[in-house]
Amino acid sequence: MSIVGNIYHAISTMLGGDSCMICGGYADSQTHHVCTRCRLSIPLTRYYLEEENPVKDRFSSFAPIQHASALYFYDSDPLWREVIHRSKYRGQWRLAYTMGRWYGEVLRDTRLYDDVDLILPIPLHPIKILKRGYNQSAYIAEGLAKEMDVKVDLRSVRRVENNPSQTTKSGTSRWENVEHIFRVCHPDRLQGRHILIVDDVLTTGATIASCITAIYNAVPDCKISVVALATPGEYTLK
Ligand SMILES: [Zn+2]
Structure with a gap:
């Protein structure tokens, strides 16, 4: 702005x-x-309108995924790239919530996500929460939840390792860097549920993949979908 x-x-x-x-x-x-x-x-992806799309293809290659999408491409327009930056690093959690409500309206209208039982934002490590003051993905999740009329789950999964930023890493090291960084603390709450994992932006997808793996290992009997607010135009999962 x-x-x-x-x-x-x-x-x-x-x-x-x-x-x-x-x-x-x-x-x-x-x-x-x-x-x-x-x-x-806004450079919308329109992936959310399609059962099959590039974001779902990438995650489906290693785990069963119900649905996956992103709202917009963040790398083609500085204004929209800045929205991610502002909501993440400049204390603008209200912006994250607003974008979540917008995305929630969109997902509600597609009807693809009607049977989601709970929304689970990718947890931040407590040290990062202390530094930043909030988890931007949690505010996106609250916005989604308001429009989709489901609850946000902030307690069932915890981040137990504060891994360094993945933007400085490449290739295989990104995956190795995020192995075992999440722990499912309350598997009973996720049993038999359709869980919608929420992140602000897809980069490599490795963090989300690690979270999916942790949940499936602890709770084999659940369904998982993934949404991110934004994705690069040329999205690749390495
Ligand atoms: Zn405007």
């Missing part, structure tokens, strides 16, 4: 008005604070 956009947003909020969470322009509450121009400009 530009400086002018930030000022507009601050004044608008003080006056009880509404401004777009993305660009700072006008947006009423009916649109969850995302203006029409932004809604038309």
